[in-house]
Amino acid sequence: MSTRKVVPLAEAIATHVRDGLCVALEGFTHLIPFAAGHEIIRQRRRDLHLVRMTPDLVYDQMIGMGCARRLTFSWGGNPGVGSLHRLRDAVEHSWPRPLELDEHTHAGVAAAYCAGAARLPFAMLRGYLGTDLADANPRVRSVECPFTGERLAAVPALNPDVTILHAQRADRSGNVAVHGIVGAQREAALAAQVLIVTVEEIVDELPPAMNAIVLPHWIVTAVAHCPGGAYPSYVQDHYSRDNAFYQRWDAIARDRETFRTWMDAHVLGCRDHAAFLARLRAAA
Amino acid sequence: MSTRKVVPLAEAIATHVRDGLCVALEGFTHLIPFAAGHEIIRQRRRDLHLVRMTPDLVYDQMIGMGCARRLTFSWGGNPGVGSLHRLRDAVEHSWPRPLELDEHTHAGVAAAYCAGAARLPFAMLRGYLGTDLADANPRVRSVECPFTGERLAAVPALNPDVTILHAQRADRSGNVAVHGIVGAQREAALAAQVLIVTVEEIVDELPPAMNAIVLPHWIVTAVAHCPGGAYPSYVQDHYSRDNAFYQRWDAIARDRETFRTWMDAHVLGCRDHAAFLARLRAAA
């Protein structure tokens, strides 16, 4: 039974990521599940409610390819480079389709994932103070402390239908081990109805480490072996972030044509992530 | 400056643990700071508000010696053995003095520590449902979700004046590393105004471990080198729990006289924890 947890990525996406669902691909700069994002694009999913603290290139690509109806996020830039041009084009010009924004702060999204993981209906924080954010987003409200009377910001819990992560390794029964920068990965994983994890390696036994970050098999829905699955982001102790690619992306994504051409050649035109990486290696 | 963080235990207790303060000695079965508890007894502190999920033998001893005015707790037994007779005597017969109870569930205390660590005024949980606990404790209230209207249990945040932990090791600048069962140690540490940590060893450099549990020096107020400081509880990879002592304690604590005699001989009669351990070794 547990061995059935390890499946091909295309099968995991086809089975669990259906049009219109709320999907979170998490990983804060580190371990961004690009392979899974590309497979969702290949399978031409539509009307997704995408959730991610930092949309990053992976959502710039999915939004530009028309997969998304709505975006829950807190910082939508290309780190250290500038804009996410496809995200901007969707917001500023509704291309290729309009995008609803559910905009928060990092602290707000993080708290909402924690509330989701705990199956509480909302999260509270000392946040959104003295800003226009609460006016811009009706999903930012307030709650009163029953002891002190103080008012605190409240945001609804985030419970994605599907959370997708990338990690270093999993064993054959579906236990997943992660290390390095974890962002809100664990909370996003625990908040989800379905959890899909792509990994660099499948091992017979996870390295024993009492307090290591492990997602136990009974939390994980499906595991897909996907080496390089976080490229061009990185995997601690496997490969580093391709900062040059992040810089190149600015020019690729700035223009609708060059973006479509690149996506056709590198994502739609590649059978899977291995083919995508092979194509980049050939071009290098 | 940072080197002054490493001080003798007696000095740390004398400086920071004053009569009437709210003090939490945390550690869930593992890493219970007995040496610190004994030193508080030696220094004859009074009117303390003690906080601990599981009072365990350490608070049975402090309560029996008259250190405590109030107890915040969630489970007050001798694990696998039975009653904490000194706690019972204080509650049932006000001996040696009356003890106010602020009684919760594990989930409630854990959430209250988390709220304290986040400097939120209260914590919410789906807890205390269908029980008499909320009626017995006015500090259990409720809060309404501003999105769903659902009512949730609310408890005030716990922010001890002083939290005391025991850990495996610290470096000379006061960074502390812990592994094994951690209970609510980290949250209790982060919720405190003052954090004192007793450790098995002081090392030049902590073992590098990216995602290890570390309390950074700028969170830690004082570190005291105290080998065996968690005995008769245990320290993962240093010494194991003395289950036989926990069983023997039942007979020692059952009677006021035998309790006082034992405490006079082993705690008040011993200069420090090393002397306490030496005496037990001699008797063994």
Place this chain on the structure above:
Amino acid sequence: MNDWTRDEIMTVAAARLLWDGCVCFVGIGLPSAACNLARLTHAPDIVLIYESGTLGTRPDVLPLSIGDGELAETAACVIPLPEVFAYLLQAGRVDVGFLGAAQLDRYGNLNSTVIGPYDAPSTRLPGAGGATEIAAHARRTFVMLKATPRSLVARLDFRTSAGFLDGHGARARTSMRGAGPQAVITDFGLLTPAPDTDELQLTALYPGATIDDARAATGWPLAVAATVETLEPPTALELDTLRALQARTREAHRRAVRLPA
């Protein structure tokens, strides 16, 4: 004369209620023995969670405390206690929770707090610990306690953990998501809730136990199901496995601890 003890048959009866792969929130004492007996017999892939934060633990000997080192050393991972209660138990990820208590009433409500009034108790008990939220959030709970008219009572001195409250669907009308106590394993047999009233009734007896034994040990007029099953006696495998586990445990707990130097 049976060739098993009361504790043994209670432990075996509880172990048989567990299935392979179920996620089980374990308490100390008989539940811990039952869960590990199941793991060592018919449920090798049962997931044992102790509230100390040890997940998927496979102890070779039974812990005396909920946080023995043995549990951490044999666990798939160890997590902070607040996460155990918020992200696993409250989140509804626990299939089975075990509970014990000093008092149980006919609707499976439990008291582990006080005998006598709360503010002036004749006996102060340990209190709730994890029980209140296990009772609320575990998908189902199994209660293990020894039956006497002082433990199976008509009226609790204090309600620490919710069973079916006043019965007749009262629990289902709360925000508690767990199904509540699905079996009470006691020393004459099993009590299970009646579908409509939620009242506990006698549905199974151990070999050699009688309905009169059950009635005599129960502090309220005990309802008896139309058909009362007689449970199979413990098998040789069950008894041998349990006794070997207990022997290892006694041996380990007797071992003198080297005092830290």
Place this chain on the structure above:
Amino acid sequence: MNDWTRDEIMTVAAARLLWDGCVCFVGIGLPSAACNLARLTHAPDIVLIYESGTLGTRPDVLPLSIGDGELAETAACVIPLPEVFAYLLQAGRVDVGFLGAAQLDRYGNLNSTVIGPYDAPSTRLPGAGGATEIAAHARRTFVMLKATPRSLVARLDFRTSAGFLDGHGARARTSMRGAGPQAVITDFGLLTPAPDTDELQLTALYPGATIDDARAATGWPLAVAATVETLEPPTALELDTLRALQARTREAHRRAVRLPA
């Protein structure tokens, strides 16, 4: 003609505001350069926190992103992001937070969300990220941005992060615990809040910059302090250290990454 660039003197000026041992919440870009320059010169024990959860990190090269592996590899520890915001920032454990923005107003309020109306922006900016809560909870904040009449504006298009709100003690009357922006480091010098009104005023100029330069670059009638200090030029040590850091960084980011196989 100065022998330093605008970015260099802004970085040096910011680094000088930091003290040894201070706990600093670092942003990407100039703040990251400033914090690491301080660490490599007068503040070796400064504690650098990046919102990715890397605590006490000592990167050899500046990260391009807030979560480069370099930060994790050189950190004292790495913690989950929700804890960074709840247990460190919100808890008031951060001494200094750095902020940047597209727009700043005279009370130090910041916009990094949109130019134009929120629902139909002419330019969609990245948004708040960590800035809103850094602005609220860090004991003090330092703002770094390049001055133009389009960045130092009379009126923000959107308030993403709170400075002194409408000034005159307005911030102090909220539940925000941080003291707010104590300095704006920009390309002619420093603006700091006036004690009574909280309005930013010119209090220091870089060598060679004039009050007219400052006024010309500011989109509101800029208040000028009674005495305007002229900052010391960057020392050779400061410039050499910063340029070596930048050179190492350019070299590292140029290095081609081996594509995973």
